[in-house]
Amino acid sequence: MTGPYATAIIVVALVLAMWAAVLVVLDRSPGRSLLIGGAILELLLVGFLIGGIVQMVQSDRTFARAEFVVYLLACAAIPPIGAVWASAEKTRAGTAVIALAFLITPIMVLRVQQVWAGPVG
Amino acid sequence: MADPGVPTAPAPTGQGFGRVLVAVYGLFALAATARSLVQIATKFDEAPVAYLLSAFAGIVYIVATVSLARGDATSRRLATVAISIELGGVLVVGTTSKLAPDAFPDATVWTGFGSGYGFVPLVLPLVGLWWLRHTRGSEGIVATTQ
Numbered sequence: 543m544t545g546p547y548a549t550a551i552i553v554v555a556l557v558l559a560m561w562a563a564v565l566v567v568l569d570r571s572p573g574r575s576l577l578i579g580g581a582i583l584e585l586l587l588v589g590f591l592i593g594g595i596v597q598m599v600q601s602d603r604t605f606a607r608a609e610f611v612v613y614l615l616a617c618a619a620i621p622p623i624g625a626v627w628a629s630a631e632k633t634r635a636g637t638a639v640i641a642l643a644f645l646i647t648p649i650m651v652l653r654v655q656q657v658w659a660g661p662v663g
Numbered sequence: 664m665a666d667p668g669v670p671t672a673p674a675p676t677g678q679g680f681g682r683v684l685v686a687v688y689g690l691f692a693l694a695a696t697a698r699s700l701v702q703i704a705t706k707f708d709e710a711p712v713a714y715l716l717s718a719f720a721g722i723v724y725i726v727a728t729v730s731l732a733r734g735d736a737t738s739r740r741l742a743t744v745a746i747s748i749e750l751g752g753v754l755v756v757g758t759t760s761k762l763a764p765d766a767f768p769d770a771t772v773w774t775g776f777g778s779g780y781g782f783v784p785l786v787l788p789l790v791g792l793w794w795l796r797h798t799r800g801s802e803g804i805v806a807t808t809q
Binding site for chain 2: 631
């Protein structure tokens with residue numbers, strides 16, 4: 543859960559967040575390449591969700607399992623929800639929503655890691 | 664600026680800057696609700712007040728998110744009420760958590776004026792109320808003064 547895979551997700555999400563933030567500043571619409579970047583991030587997050595649940599099932603440790611699954615689901619859900627909400631508005635505000643979704647993703651991944659590491663409580 | 668003599672219709676609350684605001688509200692709705700549901704389901708006895716308060720905060724954020732996104736006249740009123748409750752909640756819970764930390768054995772989204780969430784919970788209702796005021800147009804003013 544704290545391995546290179548999770549680190550890769552954090553790095554990809556931060557790069558995409560910065561990219562989207564630059565587009566907001568320049569007042570440019572997100573292009574095809576940002577969309578592809580978002581799709582790659584989403585694939586990584588779906589892998590994180592599946593891998594996380596598999597590791598959880600195989601583990602005997604005590605940690606907040608329900609919370610863990612909820613945070614994993616939230617990780618995978620946030621970029622698509624952000625994209626749908628942003629797509630209704632082809633302006634700077636729409637791009638800012640996309641930037642926000644990418645920025646939240648690493649925070650959610652860190653929360654997943656905290657729940658995985660920590661004891662119940 | 665619009666001519667003050669000509670009533671202007673309220674602007675949508677879920678577009679432009681409002682779209683970003685709704686996204687932030689949606690995020691807090693998700694965070695507070697999901698967190699409280701897990702806490703209530705798994706360890707309710709440890710801190711029932713804190714967990715019920717988290718659930719209440721989650722509901723307030725959901726109402727604010729949906730009503731800001733919809734933005735019709737009823738939704739504007741609902742959003743104003745929800746965001747006012749949110750402001751009251753973060754101030755009361757924030758103050759209480761400072762004066763009597765024992766009252767909250769586990770943190771809520773409003774504990775310490777939202778310090779666990781970068782103080783966004785304290786700033787968000789102020790921005791929300793400002794946005795409702797900013798987008799109301801002058802029809803609302805005319806309607807309430809007549």
